[in-house]
Amino acid sequence: MKISICKLEKRMDTILALAEVYQQSYNRLSERYKTAQEMSFYTKGYFIKKLWKMAKDDQSIVSVVCVNGQPSGFIRYSKVPSYYHGQEVESGYLDGFEYARCHKVYFDDEVTLDDKSLIVNQIYLAPHIQHLGIGRILFKHTLKELKAKGYNDLVIEYNIHNDNARKFYHKLGFRDFGRSKDMDHILSDGRRTIFCLSDVRIAHTTIDNALKHIREGEMMKRGSYERSY
Numbered sequence: 001m002k003i004s005i006c007k008l009e010k011r012m013d014t015i016l017a018l019a020e021v022y023q024q025s026y027n028r029l030s031e032r033y034k035t036a037q038e039m040s041f042y043t044k045g046y047f048i049k050k051l052w053k054m055a056k057d058d059q060s061i062v063s064v065v066c067v068n069g070q071p072s073g074f075i076r077y078s079k080v081p082s083y084y085h086g087q088e089v090e091s092g093y094l095d096g097f098e099y100a101r102c103h104k105v106y107f108d109d110e111v112t113l114d115d116k117s118l119i120v121n122q123i124y125l126a127p128h129i130q131h132l133g134i135g136r137i138l139f140k141h142t143l144k145e146l147k148a149k150g151y152n153d154l155v156i157e158y159n160i161h162n163d164n165a166r167k168f169y170h171k172l173g174f175r176d177f178g179r180s181k182d183m184d185h186i187l188s189d190g191r192r193t194i195f196c197l198s199d200v201r202i203a204h205t206t207i208d209n210a211l212k213h214i215r216e217g218e219m220m221k222r223g224s225y226e227r228s229y
């Protein structure tokens with residue numbers, strides 16, 4: 001398996017391949033806690049639009065992982081949103097409906113976040129390459145780049161139902177420190193849009209700590225491989 005990592009470019013062939021990956025990975029993840037009706041909003045067009053926006057967005061850093069030359073996953077980092085520094089009213093349009101909601105983080109532990117801190121907005125791998133260590137490789141590669149650019153800390157929000165993500169982040173040294181709500185929205189009957197919120201946990205690590213956990217994980221895996229021969 002040949003793995004390479006590069007920056008997301010504004011190329012339709014890459015966006016289409018990644019939208020497929022994103023949709024498959026997202027659908028598999030959500031099937032346990034979303035109904036078919038709730039999932040009906042998440043069409044291919046939704047993922048293409050989101051990725052196209054990411055490719056154009058100069059506020060975020062997006063890296064793509066290719067397996068044997070095929071775009072198979074991505075990670076996106078950006079500045080910590082302002083609602084971490086106080087409650088904020090988020091507003092916009094969805095399906096022609098205007099919405100507004102209060103976005104707030106409930107801190108269980110104190111964490112200092114500044115302009116050297118980033119949030120991991122998304123990390124998604126194609127289902128057939130999950131749990132093979134590629135997520136860790138993608139983190140390791142991108143964290144070294146972020147460290148070289150002067151960033152120190154990371155936060156991540158994950159859905160409370162996403163046990164794999166929780167295990168993955170905790171193995172990378174992230175520790176939970178807060179809670180919030182993320183907006184999902186569902187189409188009910190083609191006429192009305194119902195907005196719903198899901199519970200998220202928020203975790204933090206320093207980049208140094210994550211790199212240390214990745215190194216220790218690699219050493220443990222090498223040790224158990226050598227012992228088995």
Ligand SMILES: CC(C)(COP(=O)(O)OP(=O)(O)OC[C@H]1O[C@@H](n2cnc3c(N)ncnc32)[C@H](O)[C@@H]1OP(=O)(O)O)[C@@H](O)C(=O)NCCC(=O)NCCS
Nearest residue numbers: 025123124125130131132133134135136158164165167168
């Ligand atoms: C979460 C994700 C990015 C992790 O990347 P990955 O390459 O699958 O993870 P790794 O193989 O590097 O695994 C690292 C650890 O994460 C946990 N883990 C990851 N995927 C898992 C799975 N499918 N089942 C069980 N544990 C899993 C394990 O604890 C694993 O440690 P181990 O190898 O010592 O058992 C990837 O599985 C993914 O894309 N999942 C779907 C999308 C998603 O949940 N994104 C996060 C949204 S917040």
